[in-house]
Amino acid sequence: MTNTTVSTAVAVQESGPGALVAQCRGDIELVMPSHMQKRVGAWIRTTQGLLRRDPKLLKAAQNDVGQFMSVLLDAARLGLEPGTEQYYLVPRWSKAKRCTEVTGVRGYQGEIELMYRAGAVSSVIVEVVYSNDQFTYRPGHDERPLHEIDWDADDRGELRLAYAYAVMKDGATSKVVVLNKGHIAKARAKSDAADKDWSPWNTDTEAMWLKTAAHRLTKWVPTSAEYIREQLRAHADVAAEQAPAVLAPLPQPLDRGDEDEAIDAEFVDEEA
Incomplete structure (x- = not known):
């Protein structure tokens, strides 16, 4: 969060988190992908509606408005809709604060959206198999799984x-990810709130199975962040080739400061 956002959070805490979201519109729009910025108003109204409909979520947001806004800004940065199967807003008990706070969990639709946004896939298939379904997949023999369902x-x-797997734009099939109950159990165990009644592991179990498979697939399929980095790198290479040659300056001593200081870091979703 920026200093402006923190100050605003303190100033409007008495007015409620819904008012805070509206006050921080500029910060939200600033971090959103460009294709989302034109609908920032609807995004904010949707979030305010969630708070009005869910007393537990509202209370958690009131307990720590700074944490609440950090979660919303994360959703905005990813270009995902909070409170949906793209991005869950979950009240979570904080042992340190002795109260509930809002945490964000990317859903399976959010994972899929990021894959599509990268521009490398034509379709993404994420499914669950029930015990009465027919499912066959032989790695090294079958390009894609065969999944038959008796819809009656x-x-x-x-x-x-x-x-989960993706069909790339050149027609190739990505790696096929298949998870059994043991894999799902290990993913669930990483969530410190999986045993709570409000956890999506209990309120939307099938969606969390789908999310786990989709999240594993992101290791094999380009995501939006990867795509953007590659595009920036490509543009930089082209610019460097077109720029006139200049003599490189002599190297200067580096002020390294604290050698243990983290220069650049990225949080990794450990939910799955």
Whole structure:
């Protein structure tokens, strides 16, 4: 959060988190991808509506408005809709603060959206397999899984597997990710709130299986952030080739400061 956002959070805390979201419109719009900025008003109104409809979420946001705004800015930076299966807003108990606070969890639709936005895939398939479904996939033999569902069945059984793959724009199939109950259990164990009744692991179990498979697929398919970095690098290379040759300046001693200081870092979603 910027200093302006923090100051605004303190100033309007008595007015409620909904007012804070509106006050911080400039900061939200600043970090949003360009294609989202034209609908920042609708994005803010949707978030305010979530607070009005969910007393637990509102209370958690009131307990720490700074944390709440950090989560919203993360969703805005990714260009995802908070409070949806793109990006969950979850009240979580904080042992340190002795109260609930809002945390953000990327959903499976958010993971898929980031893959599409990278521009390298034509389609992304993420599905769950129930015990009464027919599922076959032989790595090294089958290009894609064969998944047959009896849509007339009253009960497809219990959740058994989750899988994900992408079809690239050149027609090639990405690595196929297949997860069984053991893989899902390990992913769930990484969530310190999985046993809470409000956790999406309990309120939307199938979606979390889908999210886990989609998240694993991001290791094999370009994401939006990767795509942007590659585009910037490509533009820089072209500019360097077109620029006139100049003599390089003599190297200067570096003021390294604290050798242990983190120069650049990226938070990794450990939810799955």
